[in-house]
Amino acid sequence: MSAVPEIRRSAGSKVWRWVRRNKAASLGATIMVIVTLAAILAPWIAPYDPDEQNIILNLGPPTAEHWLGNDTYGRDTLSRIIWGARVSLFVSITSISLAMVIGGAFGVVAGYFGGRTDRIIMASMDVLLSFPSLVMGLLVVAVLGPTMMNLIVAIAFTAIAPFARIARAPTLSIRNREFVEAGRTIGFSDLKIMVRYIIPNIADEVVVLGTLWLATAVRTEASLSFIGLGVRPPTPTWGGMIRDGFENMLDAPWLVIFPSLAILTVMIALNLLGDGLRDATDPRLRHE
Amino acid sequence: MLTFILKRLLVAIPTLLGVLTVVFFVVRVAPGDPAIVILGESASAPALETLREQLGLNRPLIEQYFSFLGSVLQGDLGRSMISNQPVLTEVWRVLPYTFELTGAALLIGVIFGVPLGVISARYRNGWADYVVRFFSLLGLSFPAFISAILLLLAFAITIPLFPVIGEASYADPAQRLRALNLGLIMVAYITRVSRSSMLAVINQDYIRTAQAKGVPPGVVVGRHALRNALIPIVTVIGLYLGVLIGNSVLTEIVFNRPGLGKLIVIALNQRDYPTLQAMLVIYAVFIVLANILTDLIYGVIDPRVRNK
Numbered sequence: 001m002s003a004v005p006e007i008r009r010s011a012g013s014k015v016w017r018w019v020r021r022n023k024a025a026s027l028g029a030t031i032m033v034i035v036t037l038a039a040i041l042a043p044w045i046a047p048y049d050p051d052e053q054n055i056i057l058n059l060g061p062p063t064a065e066h067w068l069g070n071d072t073y074g075r076d077t078l079s080r081i082i083w084g085a086r087v088s089l090f091v092s093i094t095s096i097s098l099a100m101v102i103g104g105a106f107g108v109v110a111g112y113f114g115g116r117t118d119r120i121i122m123a124s125m126d127v128l129l130s131f132p133s134l135v136m137g138l139l140v141v142a143v144l145g146p147t148m149m150n151l152i153v154a155i156a157f158t159a160i161a162p163f164a165r166i167a168r169a170p171t172l173s174i175r176n177r178e179f180v181e182a183g184r185t186i187g188f189s190d191l192k193i194m195v196r197y198i199i200p201n202i203a204d205e206v207v208v209l210g211t212l213w214l215a216t217a218v219r220t221e222a223s224l225s226f227i228g229l230g231v232r233p234p235t236p237t238w239g240g241m242i243r244d245g246f247e248n249m250l251d252a253p254w255l256v257i258f259p260s261l262a263i264l265t266v267m268i269a270l271n272l273l274g275d276g277l278r279d280a281t282d283p284r285l286r287h288e
Numbered sequence: 289m290l291t292f293i294l295k296r297l298l299v300a301i302p303t304l305l306g307v308l309t310v311v312f313f314v315v316r317v318a319p320g321d322p323a324i325v326i327l328g329e330s331a332s333a334p335a336l337e338t339l340r341e342q343l344g345l346n347r348p349l350i351e352q353y354f355s356f357l358g359s360v361l362q363g364d365l366g367r368s369m370i371s372n373q374p375v376l377t378e379v380w381r382v383l384p385y386t387f388e389l390t391g392a393a394l395l396i397g398v399i400f401g402v403p404l405g406v407i408s409a410r411y412r413n414g415w416a417d418y419v420v421r422f423f424s425l426l427g428l429s430f431p432a433f434i435s436a437i438l439l440l441l442a443f444a445i446t447i448p449l450f451p452v453i454g455e456a457s458y459a460d461p462a463q464r465l466r467a468l469n470l471g472l473i474m475v476a477y478i479t480r481v482s483r484s485s486m487l488a489v490i491n492q493d494y495i496r497t498a499q500a501k502g503v504p505p506g507v508v509v510g511r512h513a514l515r516n517a518l519i520p521i522v523t524v525i526g527l528y529l530g531v532l533i534g535n536s537v538l539t540e541i542v543f544n545r546p547g548l549g550k551l552i553v554i555a556l557n558q559r560d561y562p563t564l565q566a567m568l569v570i571y572a573v574f575i576v577l578a579n580i581l582t583d584l585i586y587g588v589i590d591p592r593v594r595n596k
Contacts, residue, residue, distance in 0.1 A: 123302060123303070123306065124306065126303050126306070127303055127306030127307055127309075127310055128310070129530075129575075130303060130306075130307050130572045130575045130576050130579075131307070131310075131530070131568065131571065131572050131575070132529075132530040132531075132533040132534050132571050132572075132575065133530060133531075133534060134533075134534030134535075134537060134538075135533065135534060135537065135552065135567070135568060135571050136568070138537075138552065138556065139314060139315075139564055139565075139568055140314060142556050142559075142564065143314060143315060143561075215429070219431045222431050222433075222434075223431055223432075223433060223534070223538055226431075226433050226538070226541075227538075227541065227553060227556075228557075229556075239433075242433070242434070242437065246437065246542075249437070249440075249441065253441060256437050256441070257438075257441075260434045260437065260438065263431060263434060264429055264430065264434065267428075267429035267430070267431070268425065268426070268429045271425055271428055271429055272425070275425075
């Protein structure tokens with residue numbers, strides 16, 4: 001009984017094959033790979049130290065030495081954008097993973113046990129869904145303090161409910177399948193059944209939603225940083241760079257334009273990838 | 289219909305209670321003494337004691353919780369720490385600005401989004417479809433503060449079509465730029481769902497039957513297809529109200545205009561927790577009400593929902 005029962009065992013590999021064939025999705029995937037590599041390799045590829053101040057270059061326009069110009073303190077914008085990718089990706093990936101695990105667990109438990117457990121969990125999720133996520137994130141960070149950890153908690157908190165919903169629906173249908181019955185008959189505990197039989201079979205759907213929500217997390221992180229509730233300066237964040245550049249927008253528009261382009265590129269890439277993955281896993285669209 | 293409305297309102301009560309509970313506890317998980325958090329490390333002991341007294345912080349948590357619930361149910365959302373005015377007074381003052389802004393955005397979203405989605409689905413994989421999909425992808429990818437800044441740079445400064453500073457009223461062109469910012473993002477969301485929702489119905493048998501009967505294409509799309517595609521569209525509009533609210537906060541900040549969003553940011557900077565708490569309740573109530581409204585609209589669009 002060690003193998004996972006195959007409802008959609010090969011779905012994962014099919015999805016990847018589909019993504020490779022779908023030009024838009026593979027473009028999104030390629031961009032994300034490049035951005036991720038840039039973030040990881042920041043110490044080696046950034047041309048300057050992102051925190052190095054040089055007052056002579058204050059608000060300097062793009063030049064051959066500083067491709068994307070310099071900010072108020074004369075720091076190199078390109079280097080700060082490359083380092084900023086770290087915060088943006090780290091915060092969004094960890095927060096969505098956290099939401100995926102917590103929300104997914106709630107959804108599986110709700111769907112598997114049904115009855116009162118289901119009603120209580122899903123009613124709580126409805127409560128969470130009643131808060132506009134940016135405002136909720138704003139309050140959580142304001143209360144806990146603007147650190148990277150708290151930012152991750154805040155974004156995860158706003159994303160738990162959708163994952164619970166997406167995990168619950170397939171669990172409802174899988175819990176009555178023969179192999180789950182078989183597991184029960186031979187005395188497997190509920191936990192073992194959920195971990196071994198249910199979770200592997202719903203993982204695809206949860207991960208696809210995760211990709212779509214990554215874009216939301218990137219946006220929320222950038223927005224909170226823009227409001228001034230992001231990771232504290234001098235750590236470069238894209239939203240924070242736009243916030244700083246906003247004051248000097250008329251004299252040095254590149255200070256807002258380049259970090260904006262960085263955020264937009266990642267958002268577009270994630271949306272392309274997420275759409276591709278969703279289309280590939282949505283049975284109604286798969287044959288198109 | 290009246291029973292339907294009443295039932296729906298009753299279902300919302302536990303959700304609202306949950307909302308109040310979450311809001312109460314989120315504010316109270318703040319590490320350390322809230323009085324110190326609010327007044328700062330350097331506050332004097334008597335000042336801290338007065339504040340604790342005022343906020344009821346020296347009473348047991350459970351008692352604080354019920355007194356919070358009690359006052360909210362009586363319509364008392366507390367007083368601002370800074371102005372000492374009831375929070376609701378402040379909210380009522382700026383609410384029209386935010387309503388006008390989000391209302392205009394929603395209107396722009398529906399007026400342009402639905403037809404664009406229909407066209408995109410009708411001419412699927414044609415050039416119109418690609419153009420529409422490209423722009424809706426772009427709209428979905430724009431965080432509202434970035435689009436606001438770029439619109440500001442482009443229109444108000446480079447090509448001065450809209451004045452940057454002005455009254456927060458629709459009579460004033462500056463408000464139109466703000467509404468446009470929110471509206472364009474809404475157009476993207478609505479276009480997208482209209483397209484996929486139209487695609488889902490366009491291949492149904494009854495559509496083919498209507499076409500076979502010789503019903504003109506415009507009538508097939510308008511009466512047979514769109515009417516059935518409306519439910520997911522309405523659902524998404526309801527769902528994205530949260531996004532719209534978040535975006536209105538960002539738009540108000542960038543354009544430096546009064547509104548609920550601006551109120552929240554001022555409260556945030558001044559650590560005015562009672563105001564923040566109240567604002568979160570108000571936003572959540574709006575979303576719950578919007579969900580009820582969405583359900584009611586289902587009933588209007590689809591008689592099957594009403595009779596269930």
